Amino acid sequence: DSGVTQTPKHLITATGQRVTLRCSPRSGDLSVYWYQQSLDQGLQFLIQYYNGEERAKGNILERFSAQQFPDLHSELNLSSLELGDSALYFCASSVGAHLNTGELFFGEGSRLTVL
Amino acid sequence: AQSVTQLGSHVSVSEGALVLLRCNYSSSVPPYLFWYVQYPNQGLQLLLKYTSAATLVKGINGFEAEFKKSETSFHLTKPSAHMSDAAEYFCAVTPSGAGSYQLTFGKGTKLSVIP
Numbered sequence: 378d379s380g381v382t383q384t385p386k387h388l389i390t391a392t393g394q395r396v397t398l399r400c401s402p403r404s405g406d407l408s409v410y411w412y413q414q415s416l417d418q419g420l421q422f423l424i425q426y427y428n429g430e431e432r433a434k435g436n437i438l439e440r441f442s443a444q445q446f447p448d449l450h451s452e453l454n455l456s457s458l459e460l461g462d463s464a465l466y467f468c469a470s471s472v473g474a475h476l477n478t479g480e481l482f483f484g485e486g487s488r489l490t491v492l
Numbered sequence: 493a494q495s496v497t498q499l500g501s502h503v504s505v506s507e508g509a510l511v512l513l514r515c516n517y518s519s520s521v522p523p524y525l526f527w528y529v530q531y532p533n534q535g536l537q538l539l540l541k542y543t544s545a546a547t548l549v550k551g552i553n554g555f556e557a558e559f560k561k562s563e564t565s566f567h568l569t570k571p572s573a574h575m576s577d578a579a580e581y582f583c584a585v586t587p588s589g590a591g592s593y594q595l596t597f598g599k600g601t602k603l604s605v606i607p
Contacts, residue, residue, distance in 0.1 A: 379535060410595075420582065420597040433594055467535060476524070476586045476595055483528075483535030 380404065381484035383468050389490045395456040398487045402449055402470030408432070409451040410471070410481065411443055415464040426451055427474040458491045465489075494519035496566075496583045498598035506606045511555075511570040513601050515583030518564065525566040526584040526595070527557055536582065542566060544588055553577070578605045 380403035390396055402409050411423040413436075422435035426445035437443075440458075445451045455462060465488050469481040499514040517523055524543045528536040540551025547559040553576075557568045566583060583598040 379537070381535070419599045422594050422596070425594075435594060469536075480538050480541070481536075481595060483537070485533070485535045 379482040379484065381468055381470050381482050383466075383484035383487050385487055386485065387488050387490075389492065390458060391492055392458055392460060394458050394491075395454065396458065396489065398453040398455070398466050398468075398489075400451045400453070400468030400470075400484060402451070402468075403482050406470035406472050406482070407449065408471045408474055409445055409449070410469040411437075411451070411453050412467040412469065413464045414467060414486070418464075420467075423453070432474060455489070458489075460491050463489055463491045494521075494523055494585045494587060494596055496525075496585050496596065496598040498581075498583050498601050500601055501599065502602045502604070504604040504606055505573045507575055508572050511568070511573045511577065511603065513568040513581050513583075513603065515557075515566045515568065515598060516564050517566060517583075517585050519585060519587065522588045523585045524588050525557075525559060526586075527551065527555070527566075527568050528582045528584060528597075530580045530582065530600075532579070539568070539581075573603075573605045575605050575607065578603055 382401040407428045410425045413421045423437040425433040443453045465486045467486045469483045495518045526541045527539040540549045542559045550556045580600045580602045582600045584595045
């Protein structure tokens with residue numbers, strides 16, 4: 378158990394809909410990262426938050442947004458869903474803002490299926 | 493920009509045989525390198541990491557990796573495979589030094605262990 382909690386574990390929805398994925402980081406971790414894992418693209422970095430502020434953006438679509446709340450949990454919002462958004466979405470957390478000083482701890486992921 | 497290439501999307505070894513998973517990196521600055529393991533229906537777990545100290549890095553579960561700058565490689569090895577090693581393995585890279593936010597993953601290598 379990494380200590381990172383993601384909900385829901387599975388989600389099935391239709392094209393055009395909007396969903397919210399939730400992540401609670403390990404106790405004491407200030408950074409939250411979101412990754413998308415799909416068969417064709419592999420693991421893609423989406424976005425990072427540190428202590429409530431956005432720190433880095435990767436390959437995140439404009440239809441996607443995220444935020445980190447004062448209690449440090451984070452939500453990833455996916456809107457106007459398309460079939461290609463079906464993937465496993467991982468949240469990871471770390472203590473500091475920089476990857477080179479620490480380790481990423483991953484949750485078990487939220488599997489999104491868009492029909 | 494940095495990237496990693498994992499040679500072989502699928503590797504099969506016999507139980508007790510040597511495990512060798514290949515990773516080559518491309519980075520314009522000195523990198524930090526990581527190997528993560530993903531068991532079925534689970535998140536990623538850190539196996540080991542190279543952060544410019546010793547070039548031979550020992551990790552959990554008997555795995556080790558050697559950083560070879562001249563070959564731009566960071567191959568993962570284990571002397572004797574166990575059935576429990578069957579999983580998917582990901583090599584990842586991030587620039588060394590302060591300010592590194594993004595971990596770039598390879599496509600992954602799925603390891604099968606034959607009894």
